[in-house]
Amino acid sequence: MSKHVDVPEDHPRYESLLTRHRIEAGVDKGITSRQGLIAQGRGEAFDYLLGERTTDSADAAERVAVAHLLLAEHAVLSVNGNVAALAPAETVELAEATGADIEVNLFNRTEERMQAIADHLREHGAREVKGLTADARISGLSHERGKVDADGIYDADVVLVPLEDGDRAEALAEMGKTELVVDLNPGSRSARAAAVPIVDNIVRALPNMTKHAQELAQEDEATLRELVEGFDAQAALDEAEREIRTGTFE
Amino acid sequence: MSKHVDVPEDHPRYESLLTRHRIEAGVDKGITSRQGLIAQGRGEAFDYLLGERTTDSADAAERVAVAHLLLAEHAVLSVNGNVAALAPAETVELAEATGADIEVNLFNRTEERMQAIADHLREHGAREVKGLTADARISGLSHERGKVDADGIYDADVVLVPLEDGDRAEALAEMGKTELVVDLNPGSRSARAAAVPIVDNIVRALPNMTKHAQELAQEDEATLRELVEGFDAQAALDEAEREIRTGTFE
Numbered sequence: 185m186s187k188h189v190d191v192p193e194d195h196p197r198y199e200s201l202l203t204r205h206r207i208e209a210g211v212d213k214g215i216t217s218r219q220g221l222i223a224q225g226r227g228e229a230f231d232y233l234l235g236e237r238t239t240d241s242a243d244a245a246e247r248v249a250v251a252h253l254l255l256a257e258h259a260v261l262s263v264n265g266n267v268a269a270l271a272p273a274e275t276v277e278l279a280e281a282t283g284a285d286i287e288v289n290l291f292n293r294t295e296e297r298m299q300a301i302a303d304h305l306r307e308h309g310a311r312e313v314k315g316l317t318a319d320a321r322i323s324g325l326s327h328e329r330g331k332v333d334a335d336g337i338y339d340a341d342v343v344l345v346p347l348e349d350g351d352r353a354e355a356l357a358e359m360g361k362t363e364l365v366v367d368l369n370p371g372s373r374s375a376r377a378a379a380v381p382i383v384d385n386i387v388r389a390l391p392n393m394t395k396h397a398q399e400l401a402q403e404d405e406a407t408l409r410e411l412v413e414g415f416d417a418q419a420a421l422d423e424a425e426r427e428i429r430t431g432t433f434e
Numbered sequence: 435m436s437k438h439v440d441v442p443e444d445h446p447r448y449e450s451l452l453t454r455h456r457i458e459a460g461v462d463k464g465i466t467s468r469q470g471l472i473a474q475g476r477g478e479a480f481d482y483l484l485g486e487r488t489t490d491s492a493d494a495a496e497r498v499a500v501a502h503l504l505l506a507e508h509a510v511l512s513v514n515g516n517v518a519a520l521a522p523a524e525t526v527e528l529a530e531a532t533g534a535d536i537e538v539n540l541f542n543r544t545e546e547r548m549q550a551i552a553d554h555l556r557e558h559g560a561r562e563v564k565g566l567t568a569d570a571r572i573s574g575l576s577h578e579r580g581k582v583d584a585d586g587i588y589d590a591d592v593v594l595v596p597l598e599d600g601d602r603a604e605a606l607a608e609m610g611k612t613e614l615v616v617d618l619n620p621g622s623r624s625a626r627a628a629a630v631p632i633v634d635n636i637v638r639a640l641p642n643m644t645k646h647a648q649e650l651a652q653e654d655e656a657t658l659r660e661l662v663e664g665f666d667a668q669a670a671l672d673e674a675e676r677e678i679r680t681g682t683f684e
Contacts (some may be wrong), residue, residue, distance in 0.1 A: 204472075211468060218461060218471055225475020229619070233483075261640075361654045369479070 197271070200228075203270060203387055210269025214300040217292055220266045223347065230368035231385050233428045238392060242384040244415075249344065249364040249380045250282065250396040251411040256342035259284035260314070264291065267346045267355040267386060272308035274390035279310070281397035284344070287336040288315035291349050293328050298306040324355040334400065337361075345374070346386045353377040366390075370424040381417055383424035450486065453520060453637055460519025463502045464550040467542055470516045473597065479619035483633050483678045488642060491673040492634040494665075498651040499594065499614040499630045500532065500646040501661040505525075506592035506612075509534035510564070514541065517596045517636060518551040522558035524640035529560070531647035534594070537586040538565035540598050543578050587611075595624070603627040616640075620674035631667055633674035 204409060207224050216224075238246075253259045261284050263275055268288070279286050288301045300312040318331040320338035329352065332338045345367035350373030357363050357377040365378035366386050375381040380381030382389055400408065435543035457474050460466030466474075488496075503509045511534050513525055518538070530537050538551045550564040568581040570588035579602065582588045593606055600623030607627040608615050615628035616636050625631040632639055650658065 207472070208468060208635035218458060221468055221471035222457070222478065225472035225477070227475070228472065229476040229479030232619075232621075248441040369482075371482075 232407045245382045247396045248415040251408040253282040257343040260340040262289045276309040370421045477618045495632045497646045498665040503532040509592040510590040512539045512595045526559040529670040620671045
């Protein structure tokens with residue numbers, strides 16, 4: 185059903201059309217699930233209300249999230265089907281800029297989808313993709329949904345979980361991990377479970393985080409710690425909610 | 435991927451789970467498209483912000499829409515893939531309560547989907563399903579997207595178009611038809627093109643309209659005309675937007 189389309193960069197809906205194209209291509213490749221398509225639609229609606237832009241408060245949260253990634257003993261970027269479909273190269277670039285691992289982690293885990301996603305990430309430059317070993321479990325989740333790699337998410341102190349489901353986001357937070365969540369719904373359980381909730385579209389958030397990483401790589405540890413300690417998650421959620429409520433319906 | 439599940443009616447997320455189940459079953463039957471799944475997600479987000487309830491203003495709009503259907507020379511309920519998947523019996527019941535025709539009308543028209551949807555509606559009690567003849571066109575739309583039946587939408591004076599795309603909603607309005615739109619986004623072009631915009635989930639809106647039809651069937655024409663003339667579409671859109679902005683993020 186999907187067609188390979190070239191969208192001119194100056195088209196007023198360039199980003200939105202590109203996103204739609206990538207998610208459709210993800211279905212063709214066995215990466216995006218039905219639930220992923222529905223989730224994409226939910227995200228589109230919230231993004232529409234946000235004005236399809238990175239707000240100042242999201243930009244600040246992205247900078248703080250990067251400080252966490254740079255300070256981490258072991259940072260992991262968790263990738264699901266929609267993240268892989270929408271922003272594969274952007275994920276790889278952020279991992280390289282922050283020294284984080286990449287681990288595939290699916291709500292509806294099948295070996296075929298795991299493999300398709302790992303292959304897709306490698307095609308976009310990923311060197312190592314974790315998640316296929318699945319030799320450890322997140323406590324508090326059913327067997328399939330709790331599977332992670334012992335030397336990946338299980339071992340990590342800081343985890344970026346874009347577009348994560350609420351149960352798993354809460355379970356990861358309960359394991360004591362510093363959780364960085366990208367989610368366009370500031371009321372979602374994932375966003376609320378996060379140490380750093382980022383209310384933004386991952387297509388914009390990840391490249392912006394890479395840019396922050398390149399800048400913050402020059403800073404010393406004290407500066408990064410100051411950034412992290414000055415962050416107020418509840419204030420960020422409140423601000424995102426305010427932006428959504430006061431955006432124009434146009 | 436979809437499973438046939440029995441959802442207990444007292445489950446707090448009964449309606450939402452049932453909706454999700456129906457849309458998944460729609461994919462299995464070739465009724466729901468990829469675009470339909472994404473659209474479903476957008477609707478879920480707006481419905482979440484509305485509090486997943488029929489607001490007083492939506493209820494009033496539904497009553498007025500029914501008055502239009504009852505007053506019509508020739509009313510048609512336009513059905514696309516998501517409407518057929520989500521509310522097939524509810525569509526048939528509303529058609530019977532108002533004397534309206536049912537016509538299948540798809541954004542991505544293929545003979546297979548047209549047939550699958552017509553069959554699905556017949557399985558849910560529809561006697562006649564229009565849309566397969568396609569011997570007339572809505573002006574201002576590309577060939578495939580403009581196809582309608584000469585004795586259906588083309589001939590109708592009042593058309594209910596739930597979950598319609600903006601281009602077609604505007605083209606129908608320009609043909610001088612009285613357009614009744616069900617759309618959860620009060621800012622959509624469809625909602626704005628409507629004589630009566632109904633900002634509600636069709637799973638709730640259609641049965642509520644049938645209930646209104648049973649009551650209004652007792653009323654005389656003057657009462658129905660009074661209802662229709664007292665309606666302010668812009669005020670209904672403004673009220674829906676206000677509800678979305680002031681709902682709780684819970």
